[in-house]
Every structure is written in C-alpha cells, then in structure tokens.
Amino acid sequence: MLDLSKLKEMERRFDELEHSLCNPEVLNNPAEYQKLSKERKSIEDVAVRSRELGKVNEQITESHKALTDETDAEMRDLYRAEIDDLEKRRTELEDELTKLLLPRDPYAGRDVIVEIRPAAGGEESTLFAQELFRMYLYYAERKGWSTEILARQDTDLGGMKEVSFSIVGQDVYQHMKYESGVHRVQRVPVTESSGRIHTSTVTVAVLPEADSIDEVHIDPKDLRIDTYRSTGAGGQHINKTESAIRMTHLPTGIVVTCQDERSQRQNREKAMRVLQARLLEIERNKIENEMSSNRRSQVGQGDRSEKIRTYNFPQSRVTDHRIGFTVHNINAVMEGDLDDIVQALCENEQKELMEQLGQG
Numbered sequence: 001m002l003d004l005s006k007l008k009e010m011e012r013r014f015d016e017l018e019h020s021l022c023n024p025e026v027l028n029n030p031a032e033y034q035k036l037s038k039e040r041k042s043i044e045d046v047a048v049r050s051r052e053l054g055k056v057n058e059q060i061t062e063s064h065k066a067l068t069d070e071t072d073a074e075m076r077d078l079y080r081a082e083i084d085d086l087e088k089r090r091t092e093l094e095d096e097l098t099k100l101l102l103p104r105d106p107y108a109g110r111d112v113i114v115e116i117r118p119a120a121g122g123e124e125s126t127l128f129a130q131e132l133f134r135m136y137l138y139y140a141e142r143k144g145w146s147t148e149i150l151a152r153q154d155t156d157l158g159g160m161k162e163v164s165f166s167i168v169g170q171d172v173y174q175h176m177k178y179e180s181g182v183h184r185v186q187r188v189p190v191t192e193s194s195g196r197i198h199t200s201t202v203t204v205a206v207l208p209e210a211d212s213i214d215e216v217h218i219d220p221k222d223l224r225i226d227t228y229r230s231t232g233a234g235g236q237h238i239n240k241t242e243s244a245i246r247m248t249h250l251p252t253g254i255v256v257t258c259q260d261e262r263s264q265r266q267n268r269e270k271a272m273r274v275l276q277a278r279l280l281e282i283e284r285n286k287i288e289n290e291m292s293s294n295r296r297s298q299v300g301q302g303d304r305s306e307k308i309r310t311y312n313f314p315q316s317r318v319t320d321h322r323i324g325f326t327v328h329n330i331n332a333v334m335e336g337d338l339d340d341i342v343q344a345l346c347e348n349e350q351k352e353l354m355e356q357l358g359q360g
Helices: 004-020 030-069 073-100 122-143 172-179 264-290 330-334 339-359
Strands: 112-118 146-154 160-168 181-187 198-208 223-228 244-249 254-258 307-312 317-320 325-327
Touching: 004 030, 030 073, 073 339, 112 122, 112 172, 112 264, 122 146, 122 160, 122 172, 122 181, 122 198, 122 330, 146 254, 146 264, 160 172, 172 198, 172 339, 198 264, 244 264, 254 264, 307 330, 317 330, 317 339, 325 330, 325 339
Parallel strands: 181 307
Antiparallel strands: 112 160, 112 198, 146 160, 181 198, 223 244, 244 254, 307 317, 317 325
C-alpha cells in the first residue's frame, strides 16, 4: 500500500529543491549546487509519477461522476472505456512507485573507485584487464560520468598488471556495484598458434568513495608513507624526483601505491582517496555481515571470489551467472553497452527486496 503522505512530502521537497537551485547563492556555490542537484535527481522520478497518479485519480473520479450522470448508452460505453484505461495506468504508476520507494542502498548515490587486477591466465588475463578498463570508460562516457585514473601498471604487451580509477556522476555506485567479482573470458588468445580457446579471469572491485574526509577517520600515526622514483613512461623526470607514494595503513596492513602524477602531493592525495575507500568497504562489509541472511540479497554483495560473469568471444555471448541473464552481442558490451545487463540485475534486486519485505 502506497504511503500517500510520504509521496506528497517528496513532491513538496522536489519543489523546494527546484526553487533552491535557482537561488543565486546556491548557483555561486558549486559544492552546494551539486549536492542539491543530486538530491533533486534522486527524487525526481517519484515526484513526477506521484503527480501523475494524483491527476489520474482525479480523472477517474470525474469520469465515474460523468458516467453516473450520463443517460446516453453510447456515451456511457465511452466513459467505461476511459475508466478502464485510467485504472490500468493507475496500476502501472502504483507498481512503479512501489519499486521507486523500496529501501535505497545508502551508498547508491556515491561516486566510486574501481580496481581491476588480472587473476588466472597469465598475459591473456592482463590483456583482458585492459579491455575491461576500456569497457568501463566507455560505459561511464555513455552515462555522462567523468573518470580519473588514480594508479596503473601496464605490461610490455599492452595489458595491465593493475589499475584503479574513480568514476564521478549521478548514482554511480547504484549502477556499478554489480561489477564487483570475478570476470571470466573465454577466447583464443592472440599468442595461441593452435587456435585453442583459453579461459582467463580478472577481478574487479567497486568501492564507494567516502563522502568526506571525516567519514573515514585515519590517524596519521597509523600511516607509514614511503616515497620512491616513478617507473614507466615519463622521460627523464622519473630519474630525478621521488614523486611516487607507497602508503601503508598499519592497523589493517592495507598498502596503496600511486605514481601517475608528477607531484608527490598529488600522488599522496590520490593514495589517501583509495585508502579511505578501502577502509569504508571494510566497514560496509562488516555491517552487511551482521544482517540476517534472509534479509540479504546475494546480487551486488561485491564478493571478489565469486565468478559473476563470463565473456565468451567465439559465441559472442556474455552471461551474468548470478541471474542467468545472457546477451548475444559481446562487441557492443565491450564498447560499454552494459545497460541491459545492469537493468536486469537491478530488477532482480528489486524483486528480491519486495519478496523479503513481503515476508517481513
């Protein structure tokens, strides 16, 4: 049953935000404008559908009254048909609002840090790690998100030993959280002369970023920070300055390295962002593990040991094993067309959540 008072409150808040975003003080404050814009976007779908539902209910009431007053048989049939159409639309809106009002992942609106590492498969695994990285960059571009490389290590053959990068935009974590886990690729490697299909794996971790420095407190005494000279492309600069950073969090043993920037300060800032995200992930997992098992969805838990998806190039097939969903256009997927897969995972999560709430 929809809570109509809650819907009205969200409509009111949406109007408030629309007004605030036109306020010169807010327009001149980029941080506040971004914050309010995100909130507005997060409730826009609910507000729009709630208003339409109100109008549909009014039209149904008016049509019923007109039907009662009408004596002409043909006109009465027209009113009945109109009422049937309106009631069908009302049911659709109520179903949509029910899904939109499901408890929202508290991290849904967060930006993320993505970490990709080759696992089994040698050089072929490093090549696929690079292709997954490119796939996510294309996906981010399609969604209008911005990306920034935080750290990367390339191989001589064009693969990647590891890469971490941030994605910033609207509801990034809500869409990207399903990517955490083991991605398996099946294909004939370019180095394979006999034409045999090989299977390799790559791990992906999607970490919600801390909203602020204060959210994840890190005592400076708990850090050991080492500096060293960068390696890789960069000309003579890499032989002259120790700009690379290795940051070790002593209580957890987490080690973060960053060497992409020319400035030690910039590398330190990026390393701190990654460290905060990893510590936040530890806390998030601790909270989720404390939840009773019948209240937890297995989709999107981010278990890096779980094989979540297979990319089969000979059959042009991509299969998500968590929900048994398959698409047969691997080239489009590798070019960043993940919408069908993400939508299917999102709908499955909504279905499971509705079932859990129904049992509650």
